[in-house]
Amino acid sequence: MDKLSLGVDLGGSHISVAAVDSSGAILLKEVAPLSRNEEHDRIIDQMIDMLRSLRQNPGLNGRQADRIGVGVPGVIDMDRGVTLFIPNLKGEWRGVPLKDRIEGALDMPMVLANDVRCFTLAEFRFGAGKGSTHMVGLAIGTGIGGGLIVNGKVHTGLDGVAGEIGHIIIDVNGPRCGCGSYGCMEALAASPAIVSMAVRAVRQSAGATKIAEYAEGDLNKVTAETVARAARDGDFHAVEIMDRVGFYLGVGISNLLALLSPDCVVIGGGVAKAGEVLFEPIRKTLKATVHTAPLDKIRIAAAQLGTDAGVIGAATWAMASA
Numbered sequence: 366m367d368k369l370s371l372g373v374d375l376g377g378s379h380i381s382v383a384a385v386d387s388s389g390a391i392l393l394k395e396v397a398p399l400s401r402n403e404e405h406d407r408i409i410d411q412m413i414d415m416l417r418s419l420r421q422n423p424g425l426n427g428r429q430a431d432r433i434g435v436g437v438p439g440v441i442d443m444d445r446g447v448t449l450f451i452p453n454l455k456g457e458w459r460g461v462p463l464k465d466r467i468e469g470a471l472d473m474p475m476v477l478a479n480d481v482r483c484f485t486l487a488e489f490r491f492g493a494g495k496g497s498t499h500m501v502g503l504a505i506g507t508g509i510g511g512g513l514i515v516n517g518k519v520h521t522g523l524d525g526v527a528g529e530i531g532h533i534i535i536d537v538n539g540p541r542c543g544c545g546s547y548g549c550m551e552a553l554a555a556s557p558a559i560v561s562m563a564v565r566a567v568r569q570s571a572g573a574t575k576i577a578e579y580a581e582g583d584l585n586k587v588t589a590e591t592v593a594r595a596a597r598d599g600d601f602h603a604v605e606i607m608d609r610v611g612f613y614l615g616v617g618i619s620n621l622l623a624l625l626s627p628d629c630v631v632i633g634g635g636v637a638k639a640g641e642v643l644f645e646p647i648r649k650t651l652k653a654t655v656h657t658a659p660l661d662k663i664r665i666a667a668a669q670l671g672t673d674a675g676v677i678g679a680a681t682w683a684m685a686s687a
């Protein structure tokens with residue numbers, strides 16, 4: 366019978382666990398909210414409880430999972446299965462031996478991976494990148510994460526940190542990034558940058574933009590999604606912001622095309638839901654800046670697996686390391 370793996374996607378606000386088969390199909394999934402006040406020990410216990418109950422769930426019809434993959438939103442030591450730096454989670458995650466803790470509690474082998482590398486693997490095997498050989502994955506939300514597939518395999522690089530595409534520098538004179546550098550793609554094109562451009566536009570345009578109306582008149586409620594909605598409805602300032610964001614992303618992707626010449630670039634995450642108002646300026650920038658890679662053969666595609674990509678990728682990663 367087909368093997369099953371358990372995948373875990375640890376997010377900033379939730380934990381998802383799922384039993385996944387070798388075709389990337391989810392048999393069972395459970396999602397639980399994560400209290401922002403939880404310490405890392407409690408979060409690990411919550412993961413273990415969810416995995417235990419999933420493993421024993423009668424819905425699996427007696428099928429056994431034999432390994433676990435865990436994706437986390439941060440920097441990890443993949444070889445040792447230790448978390449090093451998870452900026453958006455409460456608790457002290459520096460040097461936490463997650464692999465030892467989970468393997469000890471569940472008596473099953475576990476692999477630890479970065480969540481966007483998991484997203485990239487899932488989209489490559491089962492989603493928008495299916496059939497490609499060299500792929501770049503980008504997830505744009507509060508931050509920008511990435512992943513690289515080279516010759517059909519996830520390229521993890523020295524210490525497993527290859528693919529931190531959000532920290533490619535786009536503008537050496539740009540704003541400071543959370544990583545300590547200046548002008549990274551993440552500092553220019555993730556949702557906090559979009560929101561701050563939108564708030565500035567509302568304040569400076571003397572009523573010429575309707576962005577605030579999309580956020581119930583409350584500037585604190587402006588999100589990347591409200592800006593995208595205003596842009597889709599033709600709001601000039603919102604279109605201008607999405608054009609700028611698409612330009613920054615296009616410049617970053619252009620650098621990746623020069624470096625890797627992939628056959629596919631898959632873009633996901635909350636910001637990518639903006640659709641054509643974002644993809645169009647990305648394509649336009651690529652046309653203007655890519656002169657070496659064969660752009661006409663490179664697919665620039667929206668991610669297809671939605672929020673499930675993380676758990677599917679984590680489980681698939683575990684299966685692939687068997």
Ligand SMILES: [Zn+2]
Pocket residue numbers: 531532542543544545546549551552
């Ligand atoms: Zn950075």
